[in-house]
Amino acid sequence: MKKADVKVGAIVGAKSEEELKKPFQGKVEKIYENSALLAITSYDPVDTTAISDLNNKIVVNFKNLKTARAAKNSKTASTNEVKIEKIDKKNDDKKEADKK
Numbered sequence: 001m002k003k004a005d006v007k008v009g010a011i012v013g014a015k016s017e018e019e020l021k022k023p024f025q026g027k028v029e030k031i032y033e034n035s036a037l038l039a040i041t042s043y044d045p046v047d048t049t050a051i052s053d054l055n056n057k058i059v060v061n062f063k064n065l066k067t068a069r070a071a072k073n074s075k076t077a078s079t080n081e082v083k084i085e086k087i088d089k090k091n092d093d094k095k096e097a098d099k100k
Contacts, residue, residue: 001065006036013066014038016058020047025068026058035061 006012008028015023024047026038040056 001062001067003031003034003062006031006062006065011041011068012036012038013068014058014060015064016060017064019054019058020044020050022046024051026060029057032059035059036065 001012006028008031010028011025012028013023013025020043022044024040024043026040026042028036029039030037037057037059040051040054040058043051
């Protein structure tokens with residue numbers, strides 16, 4: 001794949017000769033001169049430990065990227081998205097008072 005073909009947010013297929021044994025898929029988070037930072041989204045269960053060690057991210061050279069297609073026997077990585085909600089303290093206090 002060429003740098004011009006890679007867009008931030010795109011899902012791409014990739015392989016890493018050093019870190020992972022099997023091909024994987026990832027979402028492009030950042031583009032560098034000759035490579036891209038990927039958040040790993042789908043991978044082979046064989047690579048579970050390595051993916052965990054990498055914190056679900058890896059930098060891959062453009063020559064090792066391909067357009068994504070559905071992977072066979074793949075495992076979906078959990079994303080670390082945290083949802084924060086504000087709790088209305090007044091309503092909590094009223095609920096506690098109603099229970100008593």
